[in-house]
Amino acid sequence: LVKDRQKDDFLDTVTHELRTPITAIRAASEILYDDDDIPEELRKQFLQNIISESDRLNRLIDKILDLERFETGRQQLFPEQVDLVALVARSLAPLQQLIDSNGISVDYQASGTLWVTADAERIIQVVTNLLSNAIKFADENGGIIRITVEKSPEGAAVTVYNNGRNIHPDDLEAIFDKFYQSGNQTTRKPVGSGLGLAIARQIVESHKGTIRAQNHEPHGVTFTFELPVNYTEI
Amino acid sequence: MKKILIADDEPNIIMSLEYTFKENNYEVFIARDGQEALDILKHEVPDVIILDIMMPNVDGYATIAYVRSQPQLARCKVIFLSAKNKEADIGKGLALGADAYMTKPFSVRKLVELTLETLNS
Numbered sequence: 001l002v003k004d005r006q007k008d009d010f011l012d013t014v015t016h017e018l019r020t021p022i023t024a025i026r027a028a029s030e031i032l033y034d035d036d037d038i039p040e041e042l043r044k045q046f047l048q049n050i051i052s053e054s055d056r057l058n059r060l061i062d063k064i065l066d067l068e069r070f071e072t073g074r075q076q077l078f079p080e081q082v083d084l085v086a087l088v089a090r091s092l093a094p095l096q097q098l099i100d101s102n103g104i105s106v107d108y109q110a111s112g113t114l115w116v117t118a119d120a121e122r123i124i125q126v127v128t129n130l131l132s133n134a135i136k137f138a139d140e141n142g143g144i145i146r147i148t149v150e151k152s153p154e155g156a157a158v159t160v161y162n163n164g165r166n167i168h169p170d171d172l173e174a175i176f177d178k179f180y181q182s183g184n185q186t187t188r189k190p191v192g193s194g195l196g197l198a199i200a201r202q203i204v205e206s207h208k209g210t211i212r213a214q215n216h217e218p219h220g221v222t223f224t225f226e227l228p229v230n231y232t233e234i
Numbered sequence: 235m236k237k238i239l240i241a242d243d244e245p246n247i248i249m250s251l252e253y254t255f256k257e258n259n260y261e262v263f264i265a266r267d268g269q270e271a272l273d274i275l276k277h278e279v280p281d282v283i284i285l286d287i288m289m290p291n292v293d294g295y296a297t298i299a300y301v302r303s304q305p306q307l308a309r310c311k312v313i314f315l316s317a318k319n320k321e322a323d324i325g326k327g328l329a330l331g332a333d334a335y336m337t338k339p340f341s342v343r344k345l346v347e348l349t350l351e352t353l354n355s
Contacts, residue, residue, distance in 0.1 A: 015317070016288065016317045016318065019317040019319075019338055020244060020247075020338070021337060022338075022339045023244070023247055023317065023338040023339040023340065024246035024247050024250070025339075026337060026339040026340070026341075027247060027250035027254075027339070027340070028246065028249075029252050029343045030341060030343065031250055031253060031254060031342060034342075034343065035257070041244060042253070045249070046249075046250070049246040049249065049250075052246070053246055069277070223280050
């Protein structure tokens with residue numbers, strides 16, 4: 001019964017998230033169809049909206065399918081020897097502009113190497129999702145993100161800290177559920193697609209690793225994921 | 235000129251609504267979430283409010299609760315515009331005091347018609 005309920009909630013949220021871009025596309029298309037006198041600049045803007053909302057819809061579908069493949073165990077990993085230190089740097093680079101425009105300072109001392117067997121593209125996806133999350137939730141007035149890559153008893157650990165608000169203690173595990181909404185408030189809208197952390201967990205667990213979130217007093221949150229040195233041998 | 239307050243957190247949806255209602259000779263006020271709507275309602279009394287439900291900070295349900303608790307806003311008509319389209323959602327919206335409910339995705343033309351009907355009811 002709980003599972004049925006969760007499935008209903010998931011379907012509710014997914015249909016809402018899919019309908020939102022369709023709504024924007026529908027409205028802009030109707031205006032363009034009906035109004036022949038629309039100024040050129042505005043006409044272009046409405047067309048641009050249709051393009052960007054179509055892309056958004058497509059990204060969302062990709063994420064849902066991606067998650068579904070992991071959940072059903074049909075997602076294949078392509079393991080190779082990768083240096084986690086370098087992977088984190090590769091994940092960080094495309095986000096630098098977003099980080100700068102949000103006035104966030106990032107502390108990451110990349111030094112040395114830390115080799116693990118993993119699917120490089122998938123691990124980049126995990127780090128990217130954790131960094132995107134940190135960018136969203138870091139303090140609006142002077143955001144700070146700290147990243148570490150270290151050896152751990154299990155293998156290797158990556159931590160991503162942001163100095164934003166704490167996560168409600170009851171939510172520390174549930175935030176990794178797809179479309180999880182804090183406090184079960186179905187009317188509150190999650191920031192982003194609501195799928196990033198769920199996908200991150202699926203990827204880490206398929207590498208036989210673990211992922212968790214931890215609060216700091218009085219504020220700040222650290223996300224940590226640990227990977228075994230070689231998951232294919234476990 | 236009738237005053238309309240549009241509260242929605244989706245910029246591209248707002249853009250279409252703002253354009254449409256301006257073309258239909260409304261004075262348009264825009265709120266990007268419920269909190270901004272409440273701020274505007276402190277000094278404006280719109281004839282009609284188009285209200286999304288799922289918004290950050292203050293949602294549509296909390297916004298209508300405020301509107302219906304304020305005597306000076308008694309004559310404001312409220313239309314929910316939401317992707318929550320189950321019968322129970324619509325029932326809840328109307329029970330909270332909305333004058334009409336339109337589900338997303340919506341026809342711009344039909345929303346303008348519904349707004350006019352609601353204003354005249």
